[in-house]
Each structure stands twice: as structure tokens, then as C-alpha cells.
Amino acid sequence: MDYEIVIGLEVHCQLLTQTKIFCGCSTHFGNPPNQNTCPVCTGMPGALPVLNRKVVDFAIRAGLATDCQITPSSVFARKNYFYPDLPKGYQISQFELPICVDGHLDIEVDNQKKRIGITRIHMEEDAGKLVHPEHVHGVSYVDYNRACVPLIEIVSEPDMRSSAEAVAYLKALRDIVVYLGVCDGNMEEGSFRCDANISLRRWGAPELGTRAELKNMNSFRNVQRAIEYEVERQRDILDEGGRVVQETRLWDVDRGVSALMRGKEEAHDYRYFPDPDLLPVVVDEAWVEKVRQSLPELPVARCQRIVADFAIPVADAEVLTADRAMADYFEAVVKLFPQPKAAANWIMVELMKFLNEDKISVTQCPITPQGLADLLGLIGDNTISGKIGKQVFSKMYSAADNDPRQIVEDQGLAQMSDAGELAVIVDEIIDANDDKVKDYQQGKVKLFGFFVGQVMKKTKGQANPQMVNSLLKEKIG
Numbered sequence: 025m026d027y028e029i030v031i032g033l034e035v036h037c038q039l040l041t042q043t044k045i046f047c048g049c050s051t052h053f054g055n056p057p058n059q060n061t062c063p064v065c066t067g068m069p070g071a072l073p074v075l076n077r078k079v080v081d082f083a084i085r086a087g088l089a090t091d092c093q094i095t096p097s098s099v100f101a102r103k104n105y106f107y108p109d110l111p112k113g114y115q116i117s118q119f120e121l122p123i124c125v126d127g128h129l130d131i132e133v134d135n136q137k138k139r140i141g142i143t144r145i146h147m148e149e150d151a152g153k154l155v156h157p158e159h160v161h162g163v164s165y166v167d168y169n170r171a172c173v174p175l176i177e178i179v180s181e182p183d184m185r186s187s188a189e190a191v192a193y194l195k196a197l198r199d200i201v202v203y204l205g206v207c208d209g210n211m212e213e214g215s216f217r218c219d220a221n222i223s224l225r226r227w228g229a230p231e232l233g234t235r236a237e238l239k240n241m242n243s244f245r246n247v248q249r250a251i252e253y254e255v256e257r258q259r260d261i262l263d264e265g266g267r268v269v270q271e272t273r274l275w276d277v278d279r280g281v282s283a284l285m286r287g288k289e290e291a292h293d294y295r296y297f298p299d300p301d302l303l304p305v306v307v308d309e310a311w312v313e314k315v316r317q318s319l320p321e322l323p324v325a326r327c328q329r330i331v332a333d334f335a336i337p338v339a340d341a342e343v344l345t346a347d348r349a350m351a352d353y354f355e356a357v358v359k360l361f362p363q364p365k366a367a368a369n370w371i372m373v374e375l376m377k378f379l380n381e382d383k384i385s386v387t388q389c390p391i392t393p394q395g396l397a398d399l400l401g402l403i404g405d406n407t408i409s410g411k412i413g414k415q416v417f418s419k420m421y422s423a424a425d426n427d428p429r430q431i432v433e434d435q436g437l438a439q440m441s442d443a444g445e446l447a448v449i450v451d452e453i454i455d456a457n458d459d460k461v462k463d464y465q466q467g468k469v470k471l472f473g474f475f476v477g478q479v480m481k482k483t484k485g486q487a488n489p490q491m492v493n494s495l496l497k498e499k500i501g
């Protein structure tokens with residue numbers, strides 16, 4: 025391609041506070057419309073905002089985790105525009121003096137490490153929501169439950185050069201805010217949402233090209249598709265000698281295309297000015313230090329430590345540490361059953377399969393780390409085979425009482441390791457398959473697997489496989 029792709033991202037994270045940013049209303053999602061409201065968040069004249077300290081804590085957390093400078097005195101500003109979901113007629117945000125500046129985040133794409141600059145992180149309130157019921161025409165309802173819910177906006181430098189880099193950055197950022205406990209990271213429900221600024225320029229050109237802004241991408245996959253679509257669109261314009269115009273475009277998930285939302289001439293002039301109802305936010309060194317002390321180990325550091333401590337592949341460690349609770353679970357299992365690779369495999373294959381099917385988090389998993397460690401112990405000491413282990417696992421998952429030893433005992437699942445008993449079964453199989461024994465002995469060595477399979481079938485998978493192998497070798501050569 026003749027052009028370099030330039031991408032910058034703006035990410036809004038809804039913060040996991042109990043109450044709103046400027047009033048005591050609940051942030052609980054899913055309540056009946058307008059239940060979580062008061063004069064402040066519905067913009068009644070004379071109602072005054074009071075800043076939620078927790079929001080500042082969370083913004084500092086996000087800033088420290090992305091190596092930002094924390095601004096000693098930041099300022100809330102009014103961003104003025106008129107829309108029915110915004111009862112005050114302005115949104116309280118931060119403009120010239122945001123709380124965090126000059127950070128960065130490291131990503132890796134195709135084994136290439138890259139540092140993406142973070143311009144700023146600022147605090148702001150969310151707007152309400154317009155509701156258009158499907159069967160009622162000509163009516164808009166408004167729900168202010170979300171009005172005044174706290175957000176941070178994380179703005180990157182235009183440092184990304186491909187859709188893959190943009191997705192890697194977003195994933196890394198989401199992992200961090202989820203680890204920090206400041207945001208649940210849910211893209212589909214919109215608590216972690218992203219706008220992308222995209223432009224193209226000729227290789228080596230000093231100036232950035234004219235950018236278009238993309239909105240409404242609610243999954244990593246859509247971010248990738250939308251950026252790729254936009255790159256194509258701009259390239260076609262430039263190839264035909266045209267000029268890209270500055271505009272905002274909405275991604276249409278179903279059709280896989282973007283459409284014009286508004287052009288530059290329709291862009292708002294927000295007439296920002298400092299909010300006279302709110303004092304500057306003064307954060308002293310002691311406050312920053314207190315937050316710094318409370319930071320958890322972050323995903324990248326944890327992944328590196330897990331690879332070093334437990335000698336498991338990087339790819340496994342990445343899967344296990346993508347979710348903080350999952351990483352906790354893994355480490356708890358390994359503490360009880362110190363064979364990390366086996367524990368990692370069982371968690372990534374069996375456990376995640378069940379959790380994904382039920383769409384639940386590992387924190388809601390019915391199998392405790394102790395339970396899984398006990399099960400792995402039974403497999404490790406040959407009480408049961410790995411295959412039976414999977415059956416026991418599935419029973420543990422759905423049973424109220426999920427002690428694997430008890431399940432193995434109650435259901436008689438212990439491995440058959442009695443040589444005499446197994447020899448009888450092996451003989452039966454040999455006798456019943458005369459012709460196949462002959463074929464085998466005349467060189468059809470692949471048939472060995474058939475005999476093993478028959479013994480396993482007869483014993484419902486409980487025969488000790490090594491013993492079956494050696495008995496068969498002994499008897500049919």
C-alpha cells in the first residue's frame with residue numbers, strides 16, 4: 025500500500041463506583057427508568073454537584089497503571105450542547121487540565137513490541153439514554169438513570185499503524201482497567217467503549233492526513249472490521265485523487281459498513297469553560313502514593329511472573345492472566361497441586377469450556393481450586409485415567425457435593441489396575457476376535473489399537489492403559 029495508516033483511540037470506561045459522580049444516586053444497571061435520579065443528575069435549577077472522591081481514586085489508579093503524570097490540580101469544565109439525554113444542557117468533563125497526562129502502554133503484535141502514548145485521561149459524567157420502543161411511533165422516552173454515571177476517557181496518541189495494533193492496545197487497556205477493578209470492561213453493554221480516529225498519509229509525509237472519526241464499535245472484532253473498512257474507504261478516495269473530509273461515521277454492525285453521522289460543518293462548538301460550581305481537584309503526593317500502594321500486580325507483570333515461576337508457555341500464561349480472577353484460581357490450584365502445566369491444561373480446556381457454555385465467571389465456578397487440585401491428584405496417582413477424570417470433572421461441575429474422591433468411590437470409577445482381572449478381559453477380547461489376531465500377527469500392526477479400544481470399551485474406560493498395553497503385547501506379540 026502507498027499509504028501509512030494512522031490510528032488514535034478514545035476509550036470511555038464506565039467506573040465501578042456505587043454512586044454517581046456528582047450525586048448520591050445509585051449506578052446500578054437495569055433498574056426501572058428514572059429510578060436512579062435526583063435533582064442534581066436531572067439538572068434541576070439550583071442543584072449543585074458534589075464530586076465523588078472514589079471517582080478521583082479510580083482515575084488516579086488508571087493513570088498510575090499507564091505511567092501517566094498525575095496533575096496536582098485539575099479542572100472540571102462544562103461541555104455545552106443540547107440534546108434531550110443531557111438535562112443540564114452541558115456535560116461536566118475535563119478539558120484543558122485533565123487529571124492524568126503523558127502516559128503509555130506497551131503492546132505486542134507479531135512478536136514486535138511497541139509503545140503507544142497516552143495523551144490524557146480525564147473524568148466526566150455520562151449522559152442519559154433515549155429509548156424508542158419498537159411498537160410506539162413518533163415518541164422518544166428518556167431514561168436518566170445513566171445521567172451522571174462516572175466515566176474516564178483515555179485518549180491515545182495517534183501511534184497505531186494497523187487494525188491489529190489498535191485491537192492489541194484496546195485489549196491491553198481493557199485487561200488493565202478490569203484488573204484495577206475500576207471498570208467491568210463489558211463492551212457489549214457499553215461500559216468499555218471506543219471511538220477511533222483514522223487517517224492515511226503517503227509514506228514519509230510529515231503531516232498527518234485528514235482524519236475520520238468512527239463510532240459505535242461494540243466488540244474487538246468490530247473495531248478491527250470497522251478500521252479496515254475505513255482504511256479501504258479512504259484509500260479509494262485518495263487513489264482517485266480525491267480528498268478525505270473530516271467527518272464522524274457510525275459503524276453498522278449488521279451491514280459491515282460505516283455511514284456518515286455528521287460532517288465537520290455540523291461539528292459542535294462546545295464552548296468549554298471551567299465549571300463554576302466545582303472547585304479544582306487538588307491531588308497531593310500523599311494521595312497519589314496511597315493509591316500507588318493499593319495497585320494490584322498488573323496483567324503483563326503477572327503473566328511474566330507466572331511464566332518464570334511455573335515454567336508454562338507464554339501463550340498459556342496469557343490466557344490465564346487475561347482475567348484476574350482466573351489467574352487467582354490458577355495460582356490457588358498450583359499451590360495445592362504443584363504441577364503447573366497439568367493445572368493450566370485442565371483450566372484452559374475443561375474449566376473454560378464449561379464456564380463459556382454457561383457464560384459465567386470463574387468466581388461463580390462450582391468447582392473450587394481445592395476440588396480441581398484433588399481431581400488432578402487422583403489422575404496423577406493413577407487412581408483414575410485422564411479420560412475418566414473428564415467424566416468426574418463434569419459431575420463435579422453439576423453436583424452440589426463435588427468431592428472428586430467421593431464421586432469416584434460412589435460410582436466405582438477407580439482405574440482397574442488388577443493384573444489378574446485385566447488378563448481375563450484381555451483373553452476374552454482375544455478369543456472373540458480370532459481373525460483380527462491373525463491379521464495382526466501377519467503384519468497389520470495398526471490393529472493393536474483396535475484391541476486396546478475393545479478392552480477400554482469393556483471396562484468403560486477404567487482399565488489402566490499401560491497395563492492393557494503390556495498384557496496385549498505379552499499375549500499377541
Ligand SMILES: [Zn+2]
Pocket residue numbers: 044047048049060061062063064065066172
Ligand atoms: Zn442523582
